[in-house]
Amino acid sequence: MPRTGGDKTKAKILRMAEKLFSENGFAGTGIEKIARAAGVNKATLYYHFKDKNDIIHTLLETMIKDIDTTLHQVVTDNTSMGIREKLNFELKSYLDRKNIIAVMLMESLKNDTTTDYLFKFAAKIVQYHYGASQNRELSEIDYTCDNFKKYMVNEFFTGIGPSLLFITLKDKYRNYFSVSEEQLNEYFIEAFIKNHLTNHNSPKL
Amino acid sequence: MPRTGGDKTKAKILRMAEKLFSENGFAGTGIEKIARAAGVNKATLYYHFKDKNDIIHTLLETMIKDIDTTLHQVVTDNTSMGIREKLNFELKSYLDRKNIIAVMLMESLKNDTTTDYLFKFAAKIVQYHYGASQNRELSEIDYTCDNFKKYMVNEFFTGIGPSLLFITLKDKYRNYFSVSEEQLNEYFIEAFIKNHLTNHNSPKL
Amino acid sequence: MPRTGGDKTKAKILRMAEKLFSENGFAGTGIEKIARAAGVNKATLYYHFKDKNDIIHTLLETMIKDIDTTLHQVVTDNTSMGIREKLNFELKSYLDRKNIIAVMLMESLKNDTTTDYLFKFAAKIVQYHYGASQNRELSEIDYTCDNFKKYMVNEFFTGIGPSLLFITLKDKYRNYFSVSEEQLNEYFIEAFIKNHLTNHNSPKL
Amino acid sequence: MPRTGGDKTKAKILRMAEKLFSENGFAGTGIEKIARAAGVNKATLYYHFKDKNDIIHTLLETMIKDIDTTLHQVVTDNTSMGIREKLNFELKSYLDRKNIIAVMLMESLKNDTTTDYLFKFAAKIVQYHYGASQNRELSEIDYTCDNFKKYMVNEFFTGIGPSLLFITLKDKYRNYFSVSEEQLNEYFIEAFIKNHLTNHNSPKL
DNA sequence: AATGAATGAGCGTTCATTCAT
DNA sequence: AATGAATGAACGCTCATTCAT
Numbered sequence: 001m002p003r004t005g006g007d008k009t010k011a012k013i014l015r016m017a018e019k020l021f022s023e024n025g026f027a028g029t030g031i032e033k034i035a036r037a038a039g040v041n042k043a044t045l046y047y048h049f050k051d052k053n054d055i056i057h058t059l060l061e062t063m064i065k066d067i068d069t070t071l072h073q074v075v076t077d078n079t080s081m082g083i084r085e086k087l088n089f090e091l092k093s094y095l096d097r098k099n100i101i102a103v104m105l106m107e108s109l110k111n112d113t114t115t116d117y118l119f120k121f122a123a124k125i126v127q128y129h130y131g132a133s134q135n136r137e138l139s140e141i142d143y144t145c146d147n148f149k150k151y152m153v154n155e156f157f158t159g160i161g162p163s164l165l166f167i168t169l170k171d172k173y174r175n176y177f178s179v180s181e182e183q184l185n186e187y188f189i190e191a192f193i194k195n196h197l198t199n200h201n202s203p204k205l
Numbered sequence: 206m207p208r209t210g211g212d213k214t215k216a217k218i219l220r221m222a223e224k225l226f227s228e229n230g231f232a233g234t235g236i237e238k239i240a241r242a243a244g245v246n247k248a249t250l251y252y253h254f255k256d257k258n259d260i261i262h263t264l265l266e267t268m269i270k271d272i273d274t275t276l277h278q279v280v281t282d283n284t285s286m287g288i289r290e291k292l293n294f295e296l297k298s299y300l301d302r303k304n305i306i307a308v309m310l311m312e313s314l315k316n317d318t319t320t321d322y323l324f325k326f327a328a329k330i331v332q333y334h335y336g337a338s339q340n341r342e343l344s345e346i347d348y349t350c351d352n353f354k355k356y357m358v359n360e361f362f363t364g365i366g367p368s369l370l371f372i373t374l375k376d377k378y379r380n381y382f383s384v385s386e387e388q389l390n391e392y393f394i395e396a397f398i399k400n401h402l403t404n405h406n407s408p409k410l
Numbered sequence: 411m412p413r414t415g416g417d418k419t420k421a422k423i424l425r426m427a428e429k430l431f432s433e434n435g436f437a438g439t440g441i442e443k444i445a446r447a448a449g450v451n452k453a454t455l456y457y458h459f460k461d462k463n464d465i466i467h468t469l470l471e472t473m474i475k476d477i478d479t480t481l482h483q484v485v486t487d488n489t490s491m492g493i494r495e496k497l498n499f500e501l502k503s504y505l506d507r508k509n510i511i512a513v514m515l516m517e518s519l520k521n522d523t524t525t526d527y528l529f530k531f532a533a534k535i536v537q538y539h540y541g542a543s544q545n546r547e548l549s550e551i552d553y554t555c556d557n558f559k560k561y562m563v564n565e566f567f568t569g570i571g572p573s574l575l576f577i578t579l580k581d582k583y584r585n586y587f588s589v590s591e592e593q594l595n596e597y598f599i600e601a602f603i604k605n606h607l608t609n610h611n612s613p614k615l
Numbered sequence: 616m617p618r619t620g621g622d623k624t625k626a627k628i629l630r631m632a633e634k635l636f637s638e639n640g641f642a643g644t645g646i647e648k649i650a651r652a653a654g655v656n657k658a659t660l661y662y663h664f665k666d667k668n669d670i671i672h673t674l675l676e677t678m679i680k681d682i683d684t685t686l687h688q689v690v691t692d693n694t695s696m697g698i699r700e701k702l703n704f705e706l707k708s709y710l711d712r713k714n715i716i717a718v719m720l721m722e723s724l725k726n727d728t729t730t731d732y733l734f735k736f737a738a739k740i741v742q743y744h745y746g747a748s749q750n751r752e753l754s755e756i757d758y759t760c761d762n763f764k765k766y767m768v769n770e771f772f773t774g775i776g777p778s779l780l781f782i783t784l785k786d787k788y789r790n791y792f793s794v795s796e797e798q799l800n801e802y803f804i805e806a807f808i809k810n811h812l813t814n815h816n817s818p819k820l
Numbered sequence: 821a822a823t824g825a826a827t828g829a830g831c832g833t834t835c836a837t838t839c840a841t
Numbered sequence: 842a843a844t845g846a847a848t849g850a851a852c853g854c855t856c857a858t859t860c861a862t
Binding site: 414426432433434435436437438451457512514516517518520521522524526528529533554556559560562563564566567568571572575576578579584586587588589594596597601602604605 | 637638639640642643689714717718720721724725726727729731733734738745759761764765769770771772773776777781783784786787788790791792793794798800802803806807810811819
């Protein structure tokens with residue numbers, strides 16, 4: 001089975017693009033720089049991707065799909081995890097994708113484009129939390145009822161939002177406010193549990 | 206032709222730049238577009254500002270200074286506001302500056318540059334909250350003690366973070382999840398008070 | 411007699427323009443830089459000069475007129491100078507104006523424009539040398555005869571040319587070839603006398 | 616449309632750049648003009664050259680290397696040339712490159728930058744003259760001894776300098792002073808031989 | 821699967837110049 | 842006599858993209 005190298009190249013391009021987008025933003029990153037970082041010719045990017053947007057699109061869709069898969073496994077996993085374990089597991093999942101998540105946030109903050117990735121991402125995650133909190137199958141949930149909407153708002157702004165900000169900003173936060181990694185982790189987890197988890201999962205504790 | 210005087214022009218440039226940066230990001234907004242929106246020649250921007258960075262820098266520094274002034278007035282104001290009033294007042298302050306705040310967030314999420322505006326912004330705000338929660342003068346606070354650091358982490362990730370995400374994302378959130386403005390406001394405020402405010406201000410409630 | 415400052419300003423502009431032109435060339439020097447160096451507003455340059463060309467024109471014409479005056483005095487001076495004295499005096503005259511002379515050379519080397527300053531400059535100087543060598547009044551000289559033309563070629567390429575190159579390049583030459591100022595002066599004067607002066611003034615030695 | 620292959624394009628760019636630089640100076644020549652003259656897009660220049668400086672750098676280094684090669688051949692050539700032949704050959708070599716040589720002179724006259732091309736150029740040439748005058752191999756020469764330094768000064772200011780001025784200014788000189796080409800050539804050669812060559816090569820005549 | 825060469829459009833910036841004050 | 846504010850045009854350079862090979 002001769003390795004044609006094509007897949008490796010595409011993966012390398014995606015890897016470098018993710019890194020560079022997270023460093024300089026999507027608009028701030030040139031095709032040339034990605035190509036150079038990936039060690040290929042500029043034109044090669046256009047063999048593997050339709051255009052520059054296709055690269056970020058692929059990165060974001062892949063990430064959302066992967067997160068979805070990961071969380072699905074946790075939910076269907078019978079070995080009962082404690083609340084702290086679950087939180088850590090979820091944060092770990094985000095942390096592994098912090099670069100592309102930072103890109104997603106940047107793009108979502110733009111006021112004109114309808115870049116829905118963040119909401120799509122959040123919706124997937126909340127599905128699992130809500131399903132678990134209701135002891136129901138995902139297919140049984142009524143996503144239009146006010147109860148879900150209220151749940152979603154709470155989840156989005158006091159659960160997912162803080163989590164994503166934490167993993168995308170923690171290094172710069174530590175640097176600016178001179179906090180050790182352990183301290184920051186501990187303080188954040190404590191605050192998060194006390195605030196967010198106490199309330200929305202209260203029946204389950 | 207319209208030589209209406211320098212300060213008015215400068216203000217107009219800043220106003221349009223803020224709008225456009227929030228729509229397309231800093232890197233995604235061209236000098237030309239700003240100039241055209243402000244009704245002046247491209248070169249005029251360079252009469253009033255050193256370079257493109259000087260524009261965003263001015264916008265952000267001005268915003269932070271203004272927020273600082275506003276919050277200072279609330280703190281030193283004797284008419285005792287209730288907790289809901291205070292929260293609404295603060296959210297209103299952010300909302301009035303939601304465009305430039307969105308820009309601040311986008312820029313702060315970039316992984317390479319040390320764009321400290323967000324942390325500088327947050328530090329100013331937390332000062333007042335912390336000072337109030339401790340019934341102390343700002344000058345008396347020891348910003349290096351662990352107690353403050355813990356407070357800061359909680360405030361940043363479960364207070365300021367969610368607030369800024371709320372005001373910068375609310376319109377797109379409403380659109381995506383089909384929630385009315387009143388509903389979203391109500392749900393968010395409720396969630397915020399139940400989660401965040403219950404804890405960090407508990408002695409004051 | 412109240413000093414209106416106008417003359418001082420104009421002189422300062424000329425002084426700074428000369429310096430900057432000699433450093434970065436005429437095209438390489440912006441109006442802005444000259445104004446800043448002179449401590450005045452850009453628009454002030456246009457009060458004193460028609461345009462950018464007027465500045466260099468004024469500088470060059472003034473220089474040529476001054477050199478003319480200086481050399482006229484030497485010629486009509488009865489106190490007989492030796493050949494070395496005369497050479498040193500002439501070199502000194504150039505050295506005092508080395509910046510603007512460098513500018514003159516740069517501009518004259520451009521292949522398209524008919525920037526005649528260098529030839530005008532050279533013609534003035536050769537007049538005196540030729541007049542002296544012929545013991546004639548300047549007005550008596552026939553500038554169209556072959557004898558003068560031959561003299562002029564010799565003077566221009568083996569007399570004035572080397573002299574101007576010497577004063578405009580000596581500092582950089584010293585730096586590049588690690589020669590002391592004294593050594594360079596001595597070597598040049600010796601070479602110049604042995605080569606150029608020996609021949610064209612032979613009857614006068 | 617005319618995708619005739621990279622090297623041809625690069626050569627054409629260099630050819631036109633040389634022409635235009637010599638006409639308007641380096642700073643006075645726009646990238647756009649070069650591109651248009653070469654029949655290519657502006658961006659194509661940046662595919663072949665790092666920046667504008669890279670173009671002039673390439674031109675000057677190439678010229679110096681070519682002159683070096685040419686002179687090396689003359690020196691190692693056994694067929695003994697007479698002094699007039701050698702001079703004519705050398706002048707011819709310069710004349711073929713008079714445009715880029717004019718550029719080199721202009722740039723070297725700027726007082727601030729350390730543009731060493733002229734001295735590098737001169738050093739190469741003097742090596743051969745000195746080596747010949749001493750009947751030595753180039754590798755045997757001690758370039759730090761006073762004898763060489765003195766030789767170098769003489770060569771530079773009374774040999775190379777006049778030669779370069781001659782080839783770069785001859786057309787404009789002819790025009791200004793109404794001399795025929797033959798006359799100017801004859802007068803210059805005669806003056807040069809009588810002055811410069813008589814002395815520095817006296818043992819060899 | 822990948823590249824060298826090229827491009828049109830746009831980038832941020834500076835240019836010399838104008839003019840009402 | 843001098844300036845603050847403004848401009849159109851040009852600057853050097855980079856952009857995302859194309860295409861023959």
